Amino acid sequence: MSVTAARGFRASGISAGLKESGRPDLGLLVADAPAAAAGLFTTNAFPAAPVVLSRLHLAGGACRAVVVNSGQANAGTGEPGMADARATAAAAGELLGTGPGQVLVCSTGVIGPRVKMGELVAGLPVAVEALDDGGGPGFARAILTTDREPKEVVVHADGFVVGGCAKGAGMIAPDLATMLVFLTTDAAIDPPLLDEVTRAIVGPVFNGLTVDGCTSTNDTVLVLASGGSGVEAAPGSRALAVLEAALGEAAEELARQIVADAEGATSTLVVHVSGAASADEARAAGKAVAGSLLVKTAVFGGDPNPGRLLQAVGASGASLDPMEVSISLAGHRVIEAGRVVAFDEAACAEALKEREVVIRADLGAGDAEATCFGCDLGYEYVRINAEYTT
């Protein structure tokens, strides 16, 4: 049910003709009443037009609707692209009677071309007509580009629900930009607190995810809270703690689904870093390992290679005591006190064939920790990214 599992939300997904394949390409998510809303956006210096617009519309901390198109990213499109994003919000706001400022816009697809506005504007009334409180899966499908599967999650908390869906992972595909994540809840929470929780709990999960190290122009995470459950997540309340845990769980589950579906990947890398001086440094070390080409290809090839792990941790910039660092690979201790040690290479190579490979690193420099998600890199990644021609 993903984004419509929480009370107060309806959604739809239709084929508007934006994708040449004819697959669903227009998603609409609507809150029955203004929902508290928080967002996280790409740090790329070339944010796509819908990113610029949505950031602006989110300033009030509330929204009624999110329009998502797949097929064209509306990035690298200059002022005409901004006009297209504004026209999209205006058309949806008009149809829904909310005004444009209550509408957020997301796009994903090829960078450069303008959105097929004729098709999009013609499709919007159809999407409004199709809105349904069971429309989450249709919405989750309409936002996909080269994903193999939709990515959905529902977490049942104490009296309320957190649901969500996502697409993509970094700029994994032939210039099809973006990770988009939508989380909804029927807990009640004030916008400034929702913003805080989103930055503190949801942000780090997706910042710890790496597929190809390429920060897209369109990355967007939106969290909407309808209050439909009547459960009030007030500052300091138990309900707030439960909501934080549920949002964290939902985000982590979507992150796992994203890397599992990363193009060309055959296995997921889960990198736990402990003993770091700060959570940011733990994440930096974890991403350095999960994002290392040498680690990714070694896992793909089933080669237990401690030197590459040592190299990646050492180059991450995280504070560490070289004589205290220990690292295990798929359950085998390969680095002790900063030295490569003997281990059962055949058994470790066998363990690297699992669908999920866990790497644990302790930096010996503090108490902070973090978990990062990545994937291996093999021929299929090269094929997908090289053999596609524009």
Place this chain on the structure above:
Amino acid sequence: MSVTAARGFRASGISAGLKESGRPDLGLLVADAPAAAAGLFTTNAFPAAPVVLSRLHLAGGACRAVVVNSGQANAGTGEPGMADARATAAAAGELLGTGPGQVLVCSTGVIGPRVKMGELVAGLPVAVEALDDGGGPGFARAILTTDREPKEVVVHADGFVVGGCAKGAGMIAPDLATMLVFLTTDAAIDPPLLDEVTRAIVGPVFNGLTVDGCTSTNDTVLVLASGGSGVEAAPGSRALAVLEAALGEAAEELARQIVADAEGATSTLVVHVSGAASADEARAAGKAVAGSLLVKTAVFGGDPNPGRLLQAVGASGASLDPMEVSISLAGHRVIEAGRVVAFDEAACAEALKEREVVIRADLGAGDAEATCFGCDLGYEYVRINAEYTT
């Protein structure tokens, strides 16, 4: 002639039995009298033992000899590895009558295993015996690991010579670490000034080079000046300016040879960034482009893909004005004023097949510029790095 082109240097390269292949694996470079010496070392938090030792021995700004072994990197080897590096310097210092403090040590090869010290110590007298003022090419060959070709350069300046050789490029190979670069000159220059020139002129060239983004545990650049030409590169002199230009030219030529020989690469990427707020930012943007998996695979596949260039520049962290950025790819203008523009895609795809692909980006944010070197990424990179098993 590489490192022996300048007067005052002799070198040799022999097979000591450190590599299982039997190929040359022990190189010795000797200055007839103490040479002014400057070094640049890896920033990896796990520096190899020889890096730690050489940094220490360089503190005086002079040296008589450099011992390089290939086969084992002496990294991730803890205190025993430090003892091995010290024993290497002691053995060479004894044979050459210089004492250990005048000897620098470099290692390259597999991370983890200890250096085969029996073979190395037995080989040193043979290497000393083989020292020759035409020994540069032999030295250049002995330092290689998985390189296809030695990398050598000689620049004839006004009354003096700069020569050099290099191996590797980042951690390109199956855990065979390292880029090593050795530059020699017979210009006379005081050690503090040589250090300054090395940091200002030579460092940026190699810091602008990326093959796989992995900073090795062993990276070392050494610059030795014998003074044998009698040309004095005094502060403010014309000779100093000529020396700076010659060192820069030699460094850039070696950098080009390194990326041209990068494993699995079919083409070299040369990324010129202009209009940057600082040279560091220009280099950051250039490396982001040259190091982007999506750019590398697109070039490999002959796919002219402006979106990936926009993404990489935008995510580099360099200051830029999104509305002022322009980018050309292999001679074709693909981004103007921050927008993807129409270009002759067929002609551009054809141009991507050249051995060297030039990308020019102007950030519209200042007057600084930099040139970075990289390479494409294809199936061969994956094969080399995945199918090797320890």
